[in-house]
Amino acid sequence: MYQIGILQLTQNLDDAVQGFKYGISKNGISAKFHYLNADGNHSELPKLAAQLSDLKVDLIFACSTPAAKAALELEGNIPVVFTPVFDPVGAKLVETMEKPGGKATGMSGMVTSESKVAFIQRVLPNAKKIGVLYHKYDTNALLELGYFKTAAQSSFEIIELGISDPSDLSKLGDMLPIDLDALFIPIGRIVEENFATVVYYTDAVNLPVIASHAPNVPSGALAALTASHHKLGEACADKAIKILTGANPSTIPVGIVEQPEILLNNFAAQNLDIELPADLIAEAKEIFE
C-alpha cells in the first residue's frame, strides 16, 4: 500500500482531490491518503508540507501553485504531482513543460487563449470589442492577458481594464467603455471572488460577461470555458501511478487541458436578450437557469 499526501490550499479545489482519488482507485492502486488543507491560509502550507514529509509519504499531490511550491521546497526526494497550476514554468515548478527536470510534474489548469477566443466567437458571434478585467498584480491574470491579446489579435479589439486594488471594482461602472460587446475575465482570485460587484455593474448596462472561474457562471456570467478540476485530478493520478511504479517525474511531461468544459447561464442570457446557439447548448456541461 502506498502512502500519498494531499496538500490543498482551499476547499474550492475539492473536485481535483476527488478526481485524483478516483483515478488512483480506478486503476486498482491501493493507497492511504493523508489529506491536509490550509483552508486558504498560504503561510500554513510549509508547515503542512513538513507534516507530510514526517509521515514519509511516497508522493505528494499538491493542489494549487502555492501548495506545489511548498511541497517542492521540502528537503529530500518526495515526488510532487500538481494541479491546477496555471504557469508551471513561470512559477519555477518545472524547467519546461516537456521535460520537467526535477521531482515535480502535473497538469496545468490553463485553458488555451486560442480556445477561449474561439469560444467567445461562438457565444457572441457579433462581438468586436472586448474588455478584459484583471488585477494588475495577479501574475496568473497578467499571463493570461498576454496570451489572450495575442490570440485575439485578428478577432477582437481588446480594451484592458486593470485594477490595482479590489475596491477599484466599486468604480467599475465608470471604467467600462460604453461600446463594449463583452467583458472577459481571465483567471485571477481578486476579480473572481468579488464577482458580485462585477456583475452588478455589467447587468446595469446589459454587458455579457465571459468568465474563467466556474462558480462565476451561476453567479451571473453568461458563459465560461473552464478546465474540469475532476479531470485534471484524474490525469494527475495517471502521472502519480507512473511515478509510484518507478518512472522519474523529471521525464514525465506536464499535461495541459484537452477538453475544456462549456458552462452557460440561461437566466443571464434571458436578461441580456441573447439566444444561446443550439449547438453550444448541446455541448454544454452545465446550463444554469
Added chain:
Amino acid sequence: MLLKPSSVELLAPVGNWDVLEAAISAGADAVYLGGKRFNMRMHRTDVNFDDKMLADAINYAHKSNVKLYVTVNNLISDRELDNMRSYLKLLDEIKPDALIIQDLAILELARELNFSVPLHSSVMLNTHNEYAVRKLQEYGITRVVTSREMTLTQLSLLKERTGIEIEYFMHGDMCVAQSGQCSHSGVLFGQSSNRGRCLKPCRWPYQLVDTETGAISDNDPGPYKLALKDMCLYRNLPELIQAGVCSFKIEGRMRTADFVKRIVGSYRRAIDKYIADPTGYSIDKDDWQDVYENRSRDFTTCYALGNPGAAGIGYSGEREPRFFSQAVEEAGLNGTAAIQAFSGELPEDFEPTLTVRVADLAGLTTACQNGADIVYVGGEAFKPYKPWTTADLTEAVAQAKQHNTKVIIVTPRITMEREIGEYEHFLSNIRGLNLDGIMVSNIGMLNLTRQTCSLPIQADFSANVFNHVTTKWLKNNGVVKATISPEATYGQIADLAANSVLPLELIVHGPLEAMISDHCIPSAVLKHDPLACDDLCAEKRYALLDTAGQHHPIMIDQYCRSHILFAKDLCLFQYLGSLAAISNFRIEGQHYTAEQLAVIVNAYRQELDKLKSMRSAYKYDPRKLDEIVAVSPRELGIGVFRYRVSR
C-alpha cells in the same frame, strides 16, 4: 448545578460527507447540515447534501449515536411554497432529529402537514426575549438558537423563565448585524442574507465621516469597521456550561474536515474534562494553543460576556479569509426598475391609505396637514430626537384627531430584557392614550402586546413577511395588517399580495435600514471603548463612507444600537399605479425634517388622490418627483426593485 455527560451537547457544522465523518470521529454529540434546498449556504452548492445523501447522513449519524439537525432556515417566497411542502414531506420520512427554521410559515406548514420532526428556531429568527420563546413553545418549538447579542447572564434568565433548551453559537464566523434583520445584501444585490446568499457588505472597507463637516476621522484604527472577529468561547467553557446553555454550536458549514475535526476535538476534550471534575478543571494549554494558532480571524467572545466594543472588530482586515463583494453604487431613480408598467387596472374599491412614520410632534403635525391617513409614532428615537414621552403621545393624539388622522405606536425592532420590561409597563398603561393601534417588530412583542392590551396589532417589516403563509401565521396570532419585507421584488410582492390573508403595507419612500447592530460604530472607532463613549452621538452625526463614494448614515437610537442606512432613500413615486394592488403605502419619514416631510407627504397624497380619481387615465407627474428630489437630504433610488427576483 449537577453535571452529567448529557448536560451539554457539542454541535458541529457539516458541509459534506468527509466533514460529517470527521465531526463524528472527533466527538460531536450532534451535527447540523443543509440540504440542497432552502438553507443558509446557497452560494456553495458543493457544501450541501442532496436528498439521498441527507437520508444516508441521518443513518450514519444515528448509527454513531449522534443527532443530526437539518437547517431549513431561509425565508421562502410564494413560488417556493410547493417545493417547501414536498421537502418537508421528505424530511418527515427520513426523520432527522430536528429542523432549524427561520420562516414563520414553516410553523404554519408544520401544522398543516402534521409534521412529526421536532423544530428548533434558527438564529435567523432573532429570538431574544421570553415572550418570543413562549410563543414558539406554543408551536412545539423545543429549542431556540438565541440571538448572538445575548449575554450568558441573559441566557440563564431566559432558560429559567421559559424552560426552553438553549442553543448558542460559541465558535466561528459571526454577523456584526442582528441576525435575520440585515437587508443590505438582499436589497443591494438582490441576494438575501435571509435566503442564504449574503455577499457580506459588513466586510467592506469604510471610512467614518462626520456628516455635518464631511471630515473623515483621523483617529482611524483601520478600514474594516464592521469586520467582527471570530467568536471563541474555548477559554470560557465553564461559564457557558454553568449558564445552562444546552447546545454549544460551532459555526462553519463551509469549513474543511481538518478544521472541524480540530475544533470539535479540542472542545470535546475540554467539555469532558470539565464535566468529570468541574472544581479541578483547568485549561489544557496545548489544546488552546492549537485552537489559537489555527484560528482564521482573531478571536473575540462577542456578546457572551458583554458588548466587546472595539475589541470585537478586526479593523486591519489582515486576517479576513476572503471577500464576497466590493461596494457598489446603489441603483438611482434612473435605473431600470423591474416593475410592470401601470396596466390601468385598479381594484374596484381602490381606497389608498398613506401612512407616515414621524420622529417628533413637528413631523406629526406636518404629516397630518399634508394628508397622512395614519401616522406612526414612538419606537426607536434616533439622535438627536428624544424618545416619545407619555405627554408627547397625548399631544400627538390630540393633534392628529383634528385632522382625522389615526395614530399608531411603533415598538422597537429589537426588544431584549430592558425594552420588554419597559413595554410591559407602558402597555399596561396604554388605554388612556387613545391610540388607534400598535405595530410590533418581533413575535415576542406581538405576544406581549396581545396579552396586555386590546389595540389592533400590525406587523412591521422586521417580521420578514415574504410569503402568504406567513400572513396566515400572523393573522392566527392576532395581527390585522402586515408590512412586506423590504427585500421582496415586484414579482414576489405580486405573488404575495394575490394570496395574502391580511391587508399588506408597502414602504414606498424613505431611508431603509441596511443593518441594525448592537455594536456602536462611532464610539468604537473614535474612543476604542464602548464605556468611554462620551455621548458622541448626542452632538454629532456620523456616516460610513464606502469605496463607491457613498455615505451610509449611522442612526443611533436610545438603546445605543446603530442603524446603518442605505446611501439612497427608497422612492417608488413613479410606480404607484403599478403598486395599486397593495393600497397601503408608507413613507418612512422619521429621518426627514418637518419641512422636507411637508413636500414629500404632499406629493404622495396628491398623486394617490389623482390615481384614485383618474383611474386608468392616470399618469405620474414628473414635476412632483422633481420637487421630492429637490428637498431630499439624500439621493433617491429604487432599492431591490432593480431585480426581477430576489434570490
